[in-house]
Amino acid sequence: MTQRYTITTPIYYVNGAPHLGHAYTSVAADVIARWHRLDGAEVFFLTGTDEHGQKVEQAALSAGVDPQAFVDRVSADFRDLAVAMNVSFDDFIRTTEPRHLRACEALWRRLEAAGQIYLGAYAGWYATRDESFYGEDELVLRADGVRVAPSGAPVEWVTEPSYFFRLSEWQDRLLAHYEAHPDFIGPPGRRNEVLSFVRQGLRDLSISRTSFRWGVPVPGDPDHVIYVWWDALVNYITALGYPDETAELWRFWPADLHLVGKEIIRFHAVFWPAFLMAAGLPPPLRVFANGWWTADGEKMSKSIGNVVDPRALAAEFGVDAVRYFLLREVPFGGDGDFSRRALISRLNVELANDLGNLAQRTLSQVARNCDGRLPHRGPVTEDDAALLAQAELLPERLRALVERQALHEMLEEVWRVIRVSNGYIDRQAPWALKKTDPPRMAAVLRVLADVLRQVATVLLPFMPDSMGRMLDQLGVPEDARRLASLAAPLPAGLPLPPPQGIFPRHVEPAATSGQVPW
Numbered sequence: 108m109t110q111r112y113t114i115t116t117p118i119y120y121v122n123g124a125p126h127l128g129h130a131y132t133s134v135a136a137d138v139i140a141r142w143h144r145l146d147g148a149e150v151f152f153l154t155g156t157d158e159h160g161q162k163v164e165q166a167a168l169s170a171g172v173d174p175q176a177f178v179d180r181v182s183a184d185f186r187d188l189a190v191a192m193n194v195s196f197d198d199f200i201r202t203t204e205p206r207h208l209r210a211c212e213a214l215w216r217r218l219e220a221a222g223q224i225y226l227g228a229y230a231g232w233y234a235t236r237d238e239s240f241y242g243e244d245e246l247v248l249r250a251d252g253v254r255v256a257p258s259g260a261p262v263e264w265v266t267e268p269s270y271f272f273r274l275s276e277w278q279d280r281l282l283a284h285y286e287a288h289p290d291f292i293g294p295p296g297r298r299n300e301v302l303s304f305v306r307q308g309l310r311d312l313s314i315s316r317t318s319f320r321w322g323v324p325v326p327g328d329p330d331h332v333i334y335v336w337w338d339a340l341v342n343y344i345t346a347l348g349y350p351d352e353t354a355e356l357w358r359f360w361p362a363d364l365h366l367v368g369k370e371i372i373r374f375h376a377v378f379w380p381a382f383l384m385a386a387g388l389p390p391p392l393r394v395f396a397n398g399w400w401t402a403d404g405e406k407m408s409k410s411i412g413n414v415v416d417p418r419a420l421a422a423e424f425g426v427d428a429v430r431y432f433l434l435r436e437v438p439f440g441g442d443g444d445f446s447r448r449a450l451i452s453r454l455n456v457e458l459a460n461d462l463g464n465l466a467q468r469t470l471s472q473v474a475r476n477c478d479g480r481l482p483h484r485g486p487v488t489e490d491d492a493a494l495l496a497q498a499e500l501l502p503e504r505l506r507a508l509v510e511r512q513a514l515h516e517m518l519e520e521v522w523r524v525i526r527v528s529n530g531y532i533d534r535q536a537p538w539a540l541k542k543t544d545p546p547r548m549a550a551v552l553r554v555l556a557d558v559l560r561q562v563a564t565v566l567l568p569f570m571p572d573s574m575g576r577m578l579d580q581l582g583v584p585e586d587a588r589r590l591a592s593l594a595a596p597l598p599a600g601l602p603l604p605p606p607q608g609i610f611p612r613h614v615e616p617a618a619t620s621g622q623v624p625w
């Protein structure tokens with residue numbers, strides 16, 4: 108039976124231009140989605156934009172445009188970013204679409220019918236910048252004596268009628284759920300954080316506002332709009348056809364994985380499963396939080412002027428080098444720091460040198476010395492067998508790592524095999540065998556071609572374009588680019604196209620000082 112796999116990114120706020128942080132979650136989700144496709148699963152990969160709320164309304168206002176025109180423009184820019192980063196989403200949802208309004212309305216009414224929503228009055232500290240309410244005890248004192256949100260955002264005291272969700276009733280059931288499903292939240296540090304938050308006790312959640320208009324109207328009470336986070340979370344089921352549970356796509360619920368940034372884990376691992384359970388729907392199977400990127404050691408911000416534009420990087424270094432860097436530079440789940448120097452170093456050392464040269468050396472010798480045809484496997488020596496065994500283990504090892512979203516470890520495993528291969532080619536020195544033992548030369552090149560095929564196949568999810576080109580050069584047909592096809596050897600004698608370098612080394616334009624700009 109074909110496995111199904113459902114993965115989502117957060118939907119991005121459209122109050123500003125997309126940057127590297129947004130590209131990060133999407134690229135990581137893309138790697139996981141592509142991995143599961145490579146492994147034969149039927150995948151549904153969802154991304155999109157979060158278009159309601161006061162923050163967006165204010166951004167439109169200060170841009171002097173009507174909110175709908177504003178969100179249309181910014182949403183298109185996020186979509187363009189996803190396409191530019193080669194993110195293979197199956198659907199791009201926008202929360203201003205009619206299908207989403209329908210889903211929100213249906214879920215709201217279902218919760219209301221279940222007695223989970225009531226009208227009360229809200230009084231508390233609200234930070235528009237975070238679109239979040241804070242308790243008295245959560246505020247922090249800024250150096251100038253002003254009390255602000257833990258994020259540093261200004262807060263205002265708000266009193267207004269509001270609908271509430273009975274979150275307080277869900278504490279025990281949430282804790283029981285975490286207990287019964289130890290893998291529900293990752294990485295472990297985030298799980299502990301969520302557990303202690305829930306153990307402290309949950310208050311009912313204010314889920315509507317009356318102070319602005321840009322949102323989904325509360326069904327039956329249009330003076331209220333639905334709290335933007337409530338509306339946003341519903342996107343995950345809207346896209347699968349909710350409320351039509353007979354929809355073709357509904358079989359993709361529950362999601363296997365919600366990938367989110369670390370600051371929004373609470374919404375996904377506490378509020379969202381509570382809404383779903385209260386509506387009698389199954390919660391997602393796992394929520395994993397990634398860390399944050401800084402740029403040259405500082406938080407990216409428009410005022411500092413250090414916001415990293417992933418599309419500019421992709422245009423300069425190639426999209427695959429940027430994808431590789433993002434996933435290799437920091438352990439997935441932890442925080443990372445972007446610097447141009449670090450990106451160039453990974454591109455030149457790991458991509459151009461370790462991998463690119465290995466392929467180029469192997470394929471150019473096949474072209475020159477084997478008549479451009481894939482050689483036969485010769486009698487397998489101990490050295491050959493040791494290398495081949497490591498390469499053949501890659502799919503199984505990586506499969507175990509992707510389950511824990513250990514994307515950096517996946518790359519480390521592959522690079523271990525690449526380094527062993529570089530040692531092998533130096534030891535075996537096929538260029539010298541050319542004179543002394545041509546059949547052995549051919550056998551060595553065939554081992555290397557087989558190892559490269561394994562490597563390029565398991566790296567396809569990370570670097571789809573360049574690994575696709577490498578597989579072209581290795582003569583692997585399109586329909587054999589799957590993990591399941593790796594067991595079948597390519598036929599000896601297969602004519603290979605002339606080899607071409609895949610990762611050109613990046614040489615900084617000779618700056619007057621000879622220094623890398625940052």
Ligand code: MSP
Pocket residue numbers: 116117118119120121127128129131132157339340342367368369370371398399400401407
């Ligand atoms: N709209 C909400 C999510 C709703 S999901 C139902 C939201 N949007 S956001 O645009 O502010 O953030 C979207 C994602 O981008 C989050 O996962 C966030 O962690 C990520 N990033 C934004 N800046 C980032 C960095 N500097 N570094 C890494 N990721 C960051 O929250």
